[in-house]
Structure formats: C-alpha cells, structure tokens
Amino acid sequence: MYYYIFEAPKTSQERIYFEKIRDFARDFGIAGEITQASPARTPEELTQIGVEKNYTTIIAIGHDAHINRIVSEILNLNSQAPISLGIISTDPESMLYERWGFKHPQDACEMLKYRKLERFNVGMVEPNHFFITSIKIEPKKPTRIILEVDHWQAETVVDRVEISGNLYILLERYLKPGGVVSSTLNWLLGKTEGKVDRSIFKAKLIKISSAEPLPIMIDDQVIARTPVNIYRKLNALNIITKRDRIIRENRKE
Amino acid sequence: MKQQQQVGTIVGSSVHLTGAIKDSSDIQIFGSVEGEVSSDSKVIIEESSYVKGPINAAEVVVSGMVIGTITAKQRLELNPSGTIKGNVDTSDLLIHSGATFIGKSNMPDTKESPVVSEEKEDFKLDEEAEEDEDTEDKD
Numbered sequence: 001m002y003y004y005i006f007e008a009p010k011t012s013q014e015r016i017y018f019e020k021i022r023d024f025a026r027d028f029g030i031a032g033e034i035t036q037a038s039p040a041r042t043p044e045e046l047t048q049i050g051v052e053k054n055y056t057t058i059i060a061i062g063h064d065a066h067i068n069r070i071v072s073e074i075l076n077l078n079s080q081a082p083i084s085l086g087i088i089s090t091d092p093e094s095m096l097y098e099r100w101g102f103k104h105p106q107d108a109c110e111m112l113k114y115r116k117l118e119r120f121n122v123g124m125v126e127p128n129h130f131f132i133t134s135i136k137i138e139p140k141k142p143t144r145i146i147l148e149v150d151h152w153q154a155e156t157v158v159d160r161v162e163i164s165g166n167l168y169i170l171l172e173r174y175l176k177p178g179g180v181v182s183s184t185l186n187w188l189l190g191k192t193e194g195k196v197d198r199s200i201f202k203a204k205l206i207k208i209s210s211a212e213p214l215p216i217m218i219d220d221q222v223i224a225r226t227p228v229n230i231y232r233k234l235n236a237l238n239i240i241t242k243r244d245r246i247i248r249e250n251r252k253e
Numbered sequence: 254m255k256q257q258q259q260v261g262t263i264v265g266s267s268v269h270l271t272g273a274i275k276d277s278s279d280i281q282i283f284g285s286v287e288g289e290v291s292s293d294s295k296v297i298i299e300e301s302s303y304v305k306g307p308i309n310a311a312e313v314v315v316s317g318m319v320i321g322t323i324t325a326k327q328r329l330e331l332n333p334s335g336t337i338k339g340n341v342d343t344s345d346l347l348i349h350s351g352a353t354f355i356g357k358s359n360m361p362d363t364k365e366s367p368v369v370s371e372e373k374e375d376f377k378l379d380e381e382a383e384e385d386e387d388t389e390d391k392d
Contacts, residue, residue, distance in 0.1 A: 152271060153271050155269050156269065198263060199263050199265035201263075202262065
C-alpha cells in the first residue's frame with residue numbers, strides 16, 4: 001500500500017492536478033492512504049506517521065522543498081524495513097521536474113504503478129540534513145571561502161555556491177562589467193553586461209569555511225551555517241523512476 | 254547544474270587550488286593550481302592560468318603557464334600564449350610559433366626497431382654464407 005504526502009496546493013491548477021492524481025491512483029489500483037501537509041502537520045511529521053504505520057512506499061507530491069523534507073526525514077528515521085520513495089514534482093522550474101515531472105497526472109500514476117526502482121545517492125549536511133536537490137550559499141556580497149575537498153583545497157571569492165546531492169560543486173563569481181562607455185555600448189547593442197566566472201568540481205567530501213558564517217540553504221530554508229561538512233551517501237534511497245520507453249520505428253511495407 | 258555532467262572539472266579564474274585534482278573527464282583550468290593534475294581524457298590550461306606541478310593526461314593543451322613535467326599519452330599542444338618550464342613526455346608534440354618551452358622532450362620510439370632490420374641483414378648474410386659454403390663444397 002502506498003502512503004501519499006501531498007503538499008498544500010498553491011494554486012487552483014495545482015489543486016485540480018492533485019485531485020486528478022488521486023483519481024488516477026484509484027483507477028490504477030495504487031490508491032493508499034492520502035495525507036496533506038499543512039502548518040499543523042509538517043511533511044516530517046506525516047512521514048514519521050507513515051513509517052510508524054509500516055508503509056514501505058511513500059509518495060511525495062509537490063515542490064522541491066516539500067520533497068526534500070520527506071527525503072531527509074525518511075533517511076533520519078533509519079527504518080528497519082527498506083522504504084521506497086515515489087516522487088511527483090509539480091514545479092516545472094525545479095531540478096526534480098526533469099526526472100519526476102509529469103504534464104499529465106496519468107503518466108505520474110503509471111510510473112508509480114510499474115515501480116521501476118533505482119538507488120540514488122543523497123547529499124548530507126552535518127549533522128542530519130539530507131538532500132537530493134541541491135544546497136545553496138548566496139552571500140549578499142562577494143565573499144572569500146575555503147573549500148576542502150578530497151585531496152585538495154581551494155580558496156576563492158564567490159557570489160554563489162551550489163552543491164548537488166551527488167556532490168557536484170558549482171562556484172560562481174559575477175565579474176564586474178566595464179566602465180560607463182562599455183556599459184552604454186552594451187546597452188545600445190543589446191548585449192548582457194558582465195560575465196560569470198564558473199568553477200565545477202566533483203567531490204566525495206566537502207568542507208566549506210569562511211571568515212564570517214554564511215547561511216546554507218535548501219530550497220530557501222536555512223539549514224546550517226559555515227563552517228560545515230557535506231558528505232555523499234551512496235545508494236542511500238530507493239526511488240521509483242520512469243520506465244524506459246521502447247520507440248518502434250514506423251515501418252511502411 | 255545541468256552543465257557539470259557534460260564537462261568534467263573547471264577551475265575558474267578566481268580560484269587558487271592546492272593539492273591533487275583528478276578526473277576521468279576533461280579538466281579545464283583558468284585559475285591557478287599548485288599540485289598534480291591528472292585526467293583520463295584532456296587537460297586544457299587556459300591563457301590566464303598558472304599550474305605548478307606535474308600534469309598527466311591523454312591530451313594536454315597549454316595556453317597558459319606550466320611549471321612541471323607533462324605526460325600526454327596521445328598529444329601535447331603548446332599554443333602561442335603558452336609557456337612550459339619542464340620536461341614533456343608525449344607521442345605527438347605540436348609547438349606553435351611564439352610559445353615558450355624550456356625543458357626536454359621525450360617521445361616513445363614507436364617506429365620499427367633498427368635491430369629487426371639488422372637481423373634481416375644477418376639472415377641475408379647467413380644465407381649468402383651458406384651459398385658460399387655450398388659453392389666451396391662443389392669445388
């Protein structure tokens with residue numbers, strides 16, 4: 001049996017989409033217990049209730065922040081029975097939508113029904129914040145940070161840091177645009193001003209430190225401050241994924 | 254963050270990195286690195302960059318400054334803006350006009366060894382000797 005945790009719908013369109021998911025789940029024979037997060041019942045509490053009731057398949061439906069909170073709680077509960085997670089992302093702008101976004105709710109329920117499971121790596125910010133999306137550091141002004149990664153150490157000034165659940169690191173430094181003349185020329189020519197100096201690294205373990213504590217965000221929620229250690233937990237979570245589709249060529253005989 | 258899966262490692266121009274970096278994909282350096290750089294694929298040292306340490310890769314392209322030995326199994330290209338101070342070991346070396354290279358280059362000998370041809374000559378000589386012996390016997 002499936003245990004559904006819906007996010008509180010933000011728009012009327014989302015409400016209709018959620019209702020359709022419920023209907024299709026019933027039609028597909030994968031209906032289970034349906035819950036909805038609210039200020040009175042957080043996604044973490046609902047996850048805990050689901051695990052206590054011995055559900056082994058939890059379906060998270062909503063935006064990245066909602067899904068991430070459920071992921072983190074599942075891994076923190078460390079349940080003895082292996083828990084599988086189903087994801088239906090409803091934010092087309094989000095990272096998870098690419099893999100778990102569905103235009104039609106029917107496709108989402110089809111994925112849940114066929115239960116193709118894959119094990120995914122998950123990032124962990126000490127002491128107990130897990131994430132499958134990404135964490136961000138966005139200081140108000142360019143700030144010097146020190147990164148200690150595996151076998152190297154780097155020092156740089158950043159405007160933005162993003163680290164994915166697989167521990168890919170993206171550092172961005174917005175380079176200052178030129179003087180008034182070049183700015184005016186760019187404006188006249190319709191060119192965008194300024195460049196971004198990007199660095200990309202892969203890591204297994206990251207330590208980030210800075211002179212002043214910088215907030216570390218997961219989906220606009222501050223979860224820690226620098227200095228902080230970030231790890232990668234390999235194959236930490238079973239997640240239901242889309243089936244591979246076999247595309248047959250249309251033959252004309 | 255979609256970009257990072259296509260490229261390997263990029264060291265930005267504002268980054269100063271110390272230690273050994275390793276990647277199975279390409280490594281592109283715009284900043285400064287003090288330590289070993291190794292890739293199973295390609296290492297690109299851009300114009301603004303500075304690398305002090307050994308570089309090991311299948312292919313290396315240098316447009317910046319490198320102080321250290323370079324081992325490029327397949328190919329090493331030194332662009333006009335590039336400087337190498339150190340020995341290089343590669344099977345294909347291309348140095349553009351204007352580049353600076355201070356060091357020794359070593360290339361593996363992939364051509365047919367002259368010893369083989371000597372053996373052939375020896376073989377011929379042996380055959381000739383045998384023929385001579387035969388003629389002597391006949392006499």
